[in-house]
Amino acid sequence: MWHVAFALALGIVLAVGPTASAYEVVDLQGAGSVSGRVRFGGERPAEAFLPVYKNADVCGERVPDGSLRVSEGGGLAGVVVEILGVAGGKPLPTGVAGLDNVRCAFVPRVQALVVGQSLELRNSDPVLHDAHARLGARTIFNLGLPSWRRVTHVLSEPGLYAIDCNVLHTWMRAWVFVSEHPYVAVTDHDGRFSLRDVPAGRYRLRLWHERLGEKRVGVAVEPHRESEIAVSFGGRGGEKRSPDRTGGVTPRSPDRTVGVISPIPARMRGMPPRGPAPGDGGLSPGP
């Protein structure tokens, strides 16, 4: 059933405009912005922990499981929010991003960058870490990281990079989404995001979360205005179809947003310990 919904959603996306790979920097007359908040659709989960098998003197006997972070107010952190079908717009950011190891966790856990940006890998802990980055099943880099070492890697391929630490730190995981255009963000601790200088038009937003999977919502961007949306993601939000539970867009004013949404695939509702494998229905803009 969800295959049908997914295919329909994809068809709509393809009909909206050219793929992001055709992205060009253009003069931004009549741009607007999109901001919003992603809420977890269920009750706030109790804090979960994962066992530590190595370096417990530094890492502790257990570490927080950061794969589902919900604020006291219900905001869902770590959601990648990408506008689909933007053919042209503002310049790509060029700054160097960072991925640190802090108290035996990757920091930040989820980030969104653009093709061509560099990622500086570092280690603030007094123990050896490693950063093994994969796109799908393919290793992109695998770098041992003693505390003194800093390595800069240019992210030349778009896609969703899953990063693990291969020195028996089984609990460590980071995600880097590399986009072909700059209209991508990650929700903060309270589920908020903001995308600025967006060419006016109608788009679909793709939301991806490592445990909850993928979801799409429509949004209309008007010149010199801010479209504000609220999305419910995961929990019971994926199972009931009343308007406030399907994750329907809640516009600040009715004329500013459009559309609803493909439901969360049934296979993702159970929230397994690890999300879908990269490239396996995850946020993968590749062919």
Ligand SMILES: [Cu+2]
């Ligand atoms: Cu490690």
